[in-house]
Structures are given as structure tokens and as C-alpha cells.
Amino acid sequence: MTDATGMPPPDNGGQTNGQGAGNPGTNGAGDAGRAEVPPILTITGLRTQFGTSVIHDNLDFSVQPGEVMGVVGGSGTGKSVLIRTIIGLNKPTAGRIAVFGRDLASLSAAETTAMQSRWGVLFQDGALFSSLTVAQNIEVPMKEHSDLPPELRQELIDVKVSMVGLPPDAAHKYPAELSGGMRKRAGLARALALDADILFLDEPTAGLDPIGAANFDILIGDLQRALGLTVVMVTHDLDSLYAICDRVSVLVDKRVKVGTIEELMHEPDPWIQEYFGGPRGRAAAGSAERSGTAPQSAG
Amino acid sequence: MSAAEELLAASSLEVVRDGPRLILRFIGDWTTGELAKHDPALRSLDSQGAQQAVLDLTHCGTVDSAGAWVLDRTAGDLKERGLVVEVAGAAPAVETLMGTVAARRVKCPPAPKADNPLVAVAVRLGRETLRISREAADLLSFLGLTVTVMARTLARPWRIRLTPLISQMEQTGFNALPIVGLISFLVGVVLAYQGADQLAQFGAQIFTVNLVAVGILREMGILLTSIIVAGRSGSAFTAQIGTMKVNEEIDAMRTLGLDPMEVLVMPRVIALVLVLPLLTFYADIMGLLGGAVMATIVLDITFFQFARQLADAVTVETLAVGIIKAPFFAFIIGMIGCYEGLQVTRSAESVGQQTTRAVVEAIFLVIVLDALLSIFFSVIGF
Structure with a gap:
């Protein structure tokens, strides 16, 4: 397991981006430099099928290093399935998925494990292990995929716990004793335990009250900037889209349409028009404008 | 470079x-x-x-x-x-x-220390004692409630919900036939084989038939069937009702003016009370059959001899002693299954806990009741 985290990245798009080091331009989502940098995640010709129902058909999708990509779509269009397929919980019927420039299907078991330690996943309700405390939950990936000494692990747990904005005394609580928002924060801390390069979030703000949801948006934005993360998030929350997403992909007709929100507004597709042009979309756009789009203020 | x-x-x-x-x-x-x-x-x-x-x-x-x-x-x-x-x-x-x-250099407080093991044992003992006595009291009041609702339902039989009743009878009775039959048959085989081995020392092999007949009809048939049904159906009741509880379906039922006791508990308990005697009879037959097959193979006793010895060994009362216990056991299994299902809190975890508890309690109480009834029957000379 020595190569689990220290995996030398041979043809790795993340090399230049890394963990934020050597890439001071991460902040501005790299509007100018986007075209030159190879994507961190590429999907080509993806087809997902359950029985006879086809969820994705010939879907192409790519994410640039350091960007925040929102994934939206109507119920049942396969947003969560897309994420689950990328992280390998779902086997695609056809198509190629490459992360850090490497085809996932061609990886050996050891390489897959190494790959898994380079991405973090936050499931809908945190998916914390209920028999472990928050601190132990965060420790699981550290114990499993690194050889950090216990003392250092403890210090890093402290750092992660406070990084996601949990109070220190939450570290020794069990998931059942936490509120929904705190569970999500703890899940985020676990996802970040090994300094993932890519963070996948499945409806991070669902089930949170508007204030909690806004705070969570700010937290994700802050961490993304501080750690130079690439974030792919499935969301229904229009406010989140406006607040932190650089680009948005919309799942329509079993494929994705990708662009900034302004670009997508010009799409003729009726669902997209309805989504961004509907009363909620307009309200979110209005409030984003009033607050200056991105929540830069919180530290 | x-x-x-x-x-x-x-x-x-x-x-x-x-x-x-x-x-x-x-x-x-x-x-x-x-x-x-x-x-x-x-x-x-x-x-x-x-x-x-x-x-x-x-x-x-x-x-x-x-x-x-x-x-x-x-x-x-x-x-x-x-x-x-x-x-x-x-x-x-x-x-x-x-x-x-x-x-972000905030130090988390150290993990709270565990109690002194002796204190922990004492605390746990006390807590469990309290929990068990509270549960016994709750179970007793649930027994009262079930009996009341049952009496009310039986007084107005047209209010019995026929569709769920039949469906429950199918699930708890008909679908249990293969497993109950197989296990009883095998126990008949085992009893006959072991009995023949011992009785051969006195040259009394023929009494193997008495052993099998009395053993199966009085005790083994009903006890085995009850234990299988507690594991199969008692646990299913808890899991079904518990899942409904987690999904707030029980609360929804109450707001719609439906009584969960009447809609969920009654069909299950009544179905089990009706079905368990039948299952027991079937288990008795299968057990005797197992014994007969074994006797033919090992002891050279023909089916005809077996039947004649059987007629000498037991009367209809022997069969009745076993089957008469069935409705009581069925009532206990059904009631505990439903009670534990209704005790589920709003977490998926507690469904599993309550299901385990339901099976353990049901089997325990069935055996306790069986022991009490055995004493009772021997006192009245039945």
C-alpha cells in the first residue's frame, strides 16, 4: 500500500495543479487558462443502462482541474448515477472514463485503490459509519491508505474537524448525536481526510435550512480555494449553483449540456429554459447578483 | 532536467x-x-x-x-x-x-475516558434490569390491549379485514410448509434412530414407536413448529411493522383514522392463531412419517406394524395435548412480533435490533409457557 497516496503521477493532468501548490491561479477558476490545461476528468461515449432503461447514452463530459462543476437535471435523469459511475460504484455499459488521464477500466486492483484515495466523496446524508465517532470516521481513510503515525493522525483530525467548521467537542460524538448539517460537515471532513484532488458531492445542501445551506456553500467554496480542489457536485439548489459553481452541466436527453449559467440560459432546450428562467431560477439569480455572486467574505 | x-x-x-x-x-x-x-x-x-x-x-x-x-x-x-x-x-x-x-489550529478535547470496568458492569446490570422490567410491564399492557381489541373484533366479525388476514395466513402458514415439514421429518428420523439404539439394549426396539409418537405429538411437533414460526413470521412482523414505523406510515395511518392495532396487529395475530394448529398437525404427521421411515430401514418394522404399535401407544388426547398449545404459542409469537415492531424508533438500525429481540423473546416465552403447560397437564392428569 506504499503507493496508495504517494502514487507517482506519470501522465497526470493534476501534476501542475496538484494540491494547490504551484498553481496560484486556481482562484479565478482559470477562465483564461482553461483551454490549455488537460482535463482532470474525461468521460467519452458513456452509456449506462439498467435492464432496458437507458439512463445515459453517448454522454461526453469533462472537468478541468480546479473548477467547481455543478450537475443538475430533472428527477430520474441520472445525476447521482453519473457520480456513482465515475467513482466506480456502477459499471458503465459502454464508454470510457479517465481520471487524471488514466482510463479507470484499465487499472489494476492496486491502482484502483490508489485512485480512490485521490478522490473524496460526500454522500447525501454524510454516510458516516454509525458505530464510529466523528474522529474515528475521519481516521478510517488515514489508517487504511497511509502510514501516518497515530500522533500525526490525531493532529490532522483536529485540523480537518476545524477546517469543516465543526466545534471541537463534536469530534467524539456519534453520527446519531449530530444534526443533519453537522453530519454533512463530518462527511466532508472524512472525504478530505487524505487531501483528495477531486471532491464529489451528492446534493450537499439537500435537507439543510437556507442558512445552513448557504454556510455549507461558503465552506465548500473556501475549501476549494484553499486546497485547490476540483469539485463535482450534484445539486438541486439553484443558490448553490450561482454561489460556487464555475460551470454547470445539465442532464437532458441522456446527455449533458455544459456551460456557465449565462451560456446555458441561451440554450433552446425547454427544460433548461424552465429551470433557469422559472421563478426560482430568477429569484436565485437576483439574490446572487445582490450578494455579488460569490461569497468571498467568509474566512 | x-x-x-x-x-x-x-x-x-x-x-x-x-x-x-x-x-x-x-x-x-x-x-x-x-x-x-x-x-x-x-x-x-x-x-x-x-x-x-x-x-x-x-x-x-x-x-x-x-x-x-x-x-x-x-x-x-x-x-x-x-x-x-x-x-x-x-x-x-x-x-x-x-x-x-x-x-485552524484548534485542538479537539481528548476522547472521554471509559468508566471503571466494575462500575460499568454494575451500571449495565442496573440499566438492563430496569429495561427488562419496564419491557415486561409494557408487554403486559400490550397483551391487555391486544386481547381487548381482539374481543372487540371478534364481537363484530364483519369488521375483520379479510384480504390481509388471508394474505398473512398464506405467508405464515402455507409458505412455511416446506421448512416445517422437512425439519419435523428429520427430527422424527433422529428420534427413531437414537431411540432404537438405546432400546435395543433391552430388546425393546418396538417401543421406539412409542418414543417417537409421544415425543413428536406431545412436545417436539408443536415446539419445533413454534420456534420455526417465531424465527420466520415473528421476525417478519417486527420487520414489516418496524419499517412502516420508520417511514412514518403508522403515524399516517393514525391521522387517517385507522387504528394500527386493528389494521396491522389483528390480521397478523389472528392469522397466526388460525394457522399454527394446522401447521402443528402437519408437523406431527411429518415427524411420525420420519420415524416410520427410519423404523422400516433400521428396525425392520413394517409400516403396518408401526401403525398398529402407534394405535396402542397414543390416543387422540396425545395429539390434542400438542395441538391445544398451538393457539397460545401463536398468540405469543404474533403479539411479540407486532409489539417489537411498534417499538421501533425512527432509525433503520433499530429495526434490526427489535427484530432480534422479538425472535429471542418469542422463543423464550414459548418455551416458558410450554414448561408451565406441561406441569399443568401432568397435574390434571391429561
Whole structure:
């Protein structure tokens, strides 16, 4: 397991981006430099099928290093399935998925494990292990995929716990004793335990009250900037889209349409028009404008 | 170029003493996977009496938040020892990351200590005693409730919900036929075989038939069937009702003016009370059949001889003693299954806990009741 985290990245798009080091331009989502940098995640010709129902058909999708990509779509269009397929919980019927420039299907078991330690996943309700405390939950990936000494692990747990904005005394609580928002924060801390390069979030703000949801948006934005993360998030929350997403992909007709929100507004597709042009979309756009789009203020 | 690449391939730490200055040169990638080999060295760093320290990050490659934490901690440690610390050559991103991590330097309180084991045992004993007595009381009141609702339902039989009743009878009775039959048959076989072995010592092999008949009809048939049904159907009742409880379906039912006792509990309990005597009869037959098959093979007793000996050995009362217990056992199993299902709280975890508890309690109470009834029957000479 020595190569689990220290995996030398041979043809790795993340090399230049890394963990934020050597890439001071991460902040501005790299509007100018986007075209030159190879994507961190590429999907080509993806087809997902359950029985006879086809969820994705010939879907192409790519994410640039350091960007925040929102994934939206109507119920049942396969947003969560897309994420689950990328992280390998779902086997695609056809198509190629490459992360850090490497085809996932061609990886050996050891390489897959190494790959898994380079991405973090936050499931809908945190998916914390209920028999472990928050601190132990965060420790699981550290114990499993690194050889950090216990003392250092403890210090890093402290750092992660406070990084996601949990109070220190939450570290020794069990998931059942936490509120929904705190569970999500703890899940985020676990996802970040090994300094993932890519963070996948499945409806991070669902089930949170508007204030909690806004705070969570700010937290994700802050961490993304501080750690130079690439974030792919499935969301229904229009406010989140406006607040932190650089680009948005919309799942329509079993494929994705990708662009900034302004670009997508010009799409003729009726669902997209309805989504961004509907009363909620307009309200979110209005409030984003009033607050200056991105929540830069919180530290 | 290749030298530089080699340099970046792995991390290393160089400690150089330069006059009054201590230079720590961090080379390569300082990421989570690399830290284990440097952490002890950095913790026990010998400052060699220097007054200044320089953390030279010029040759530093990728740094992740764990690496930044270690860098920042080292700087902090040296500062605490009275050295003037300077961080040189850090890329802006590394500097930001170190700043971010430094700002988050909040220590979590240590994990709470576990109680003294003796105290813990005492506490647990007390808590369990309280829980069991509370549960016994609750179960008793649920028994009262079930009996009341049952009496009310039977007084107005047209209010019995026929569809769920039939469906429950199918699930708990008809679908249990294969497993109940197989197990009873095998127990008949075992009884006959063991009995024949022992009785052969007295040359009384023929009494194997008496042993099998009395054993199966009075005790084994009903007891085995009850235990299988408790495991199959009692647990199913708890899981079904418990899942409905988790989904708030029970609450929804109440708001729609439906009584869960009438809609959920009654069909299950009544179905089981009706079905268990039939299952027991079937188990008795299968058990005798198993004994007969074994007797034919091992003892050379023909089916005809077996039947004649059987007629001498038992009367209809023997069969009745077994079957008369069935409705009582069925009532206990059904009631406990439903009761534990209704005790489920709103977490998926508790469905599993209550299901286990339902099966254990049902089997326990069935055996206790069986023992009591055995004494009762022997006192009245039945």
C-alpha cells in the first residue's frame, strides 16, 4: 500500500495543479487558462443502462482541474448515477472514463485503490459509519491508505474537524448525536481526510435550512480555494449553483449540456429554459447578483 | 532536467547548520504519503543551539494540507524554543495553505475516558434490569390491549379485514410448509434412530414407536413448529411493522383514522392463531412419517406394524395435548412480533435490533409457557 497516496503521477493532468501548490491561479477558476490545461476528468461515449432503461447514452463530459462543476437535471435523469459511475460504484455499459488521464477500466486492483484515495466523496446524508465517532470516521481513510503515525493522525483530525467548521467537542460524538448539517460537515471532513484532488458531492445542501445551506456553500467554496480542489457536485439548489459553481452541466436527453449559467440560459432546450428562467431560477439569480455572486467574505 | 525530476520524485529533508542559522531544506513533494518517514525526525529536531532557523521551501514540490500542517507545526515548535524562524522560498499557494491550516489550529478535547470496568458492569446490570422490567410491564399492557381489541373484533366479525388476514395466513402458514415439514421429518428420523439404539439394549426396539409418537405429538411437533414460526413470521412482523414505523406510515395511518392495532396487529395475530394448529398437525404427521421411515430401514418394522404399535401407544388426547398449545404459542409469537415492531424508533438500525429481540423473546416465552403447560397437564392428569 506504499503507493496508495504517494502514487507517482506519470501522465497526470493534476501534476501542475496538484494540491494547490504551484498553481496560484486556481482562484479565478482559470477562465483564461482553461483551454490549455488537460482535463482532470474525461468521460467519452458513456452509456449506462439498467435492464432496458437507458439512463445515459453517448454522454461526453469533462472537468478541468480546479473548477467547481455543478450537475443538475430533472428527477430520474441520472445525476447521482453519473457520480456513482465515475467513482466506480456502477459499471458503465459502454464508454470510457479517465481520471487524471488514466482510463479507470484499465487499472489494476492496486491502482484502483490508489485512485480512490485521490478522490473524496460526500454522500447525501454524510454516510458516516454509525458505530464510529466523528474522529474515528475521519481516521478510517488515514489508517487504511497511509502510514501516518497515530500522533500525526490525531493532529490532522483536529485540523480537518476545524477546517469543516465543526466545534471541537463534536469530534467524539456519534453520527446519531449530530444534526443533519453537522453530519454533512463530518462527511466532508472524512472525504478530505487524505487531501483528495477531486471532491464529489451528492446534493450537499439537500435537507439543510437556507442558512445552513448557504454556510455549507461558503465552506465548500473556501475549501476549494484553499486546497485547490476540483469539485463535482450534484445539486438541486439553484443558490448553490450561482454561489460556487464555475460551470454547470445539465442532464437532458441522456446527455449533458455544459456551460456557465449565462451560456446555458441561451440554450433552446425547454427544460433548461424552465429551470433557469422559472421563478426560482430568477429569484436565485437576483439574490446572487445582490450578494455579488460569490461569497468571498467568509474566512 | 532529469536530475530535477528525480529530485521531485520523493521527498527528503536536509538539516544544515550554517553559523548561527539552522537551515531546514524541504525537498520534493510533501504530501500525506510522504510524511510518515519525516514526522518523527521533525518532532525530535535538534536545534543544535542555533538562534535562527530557516525553512527553505525553494525545492519543495507539491504540498497538501497535511504537509502544510507539518511545516507549520515545525515552524511553531522552533519558535517556541526561542528561535527566530523564517520561511523562505515558499510558493504563494503553499504559503496560503499554511496560513489556512495555521488558522485552524484548534485542538479537539481528548476522547472521554471509559468508566471503571466494575462500575460499568454494575451500571449495565442496573440499566438492563430496569429495561427488562419496564419491557415486561409494557408487554403486559400490550397483551391487555391486544386481547381487548381482539374481543372487540371478534364481537363484530364483519369488521375483520379479510384480504390481509388471508394474505398473512398464506405467508405464515402455507409458505412455511416446506421448512416445517422437512425439519419435523428429520427430527422424527433422529428420534427413531437414537431411540432404537438405546432400546435395543433391552430388546425393546418396538417401543421406539412409542418414543417417537409421544415425543413428536406431545412436545417436539408443536415446539419445533413454534420456534420455526417465531424465527420466520415473528421476525417478519417486527420487520414489516418496524419499517412502516420508520417511514412514518403508522403515524399516517393514525391521522387517517385507522387504528394500527386493528389494521396491522389483528390480521397478523389472528392469522397466526388460525394457522399454527394446522401447521402443528402437519408437523406431527411429518415427524411420525420420519420415524416410520427410519423404523422400516433400521428396525425392520413394517409400516403396518408401526401403525398398529402407534394405535396402542397414543390416543387422540396425545395429539390434542400438542395441538391445544398451538393457539397460545401463536398468540405469543404474533403479539411479540407486532409489539417489537411498534417499538421501533425512527432509525433503520433499530429495526434490526427489535427484530432480534422479538425472535429471542418469542422463543423464550414459548418455551416458558410450554414448561408451565406441561406441569399443568401432568397435574390434571391429561
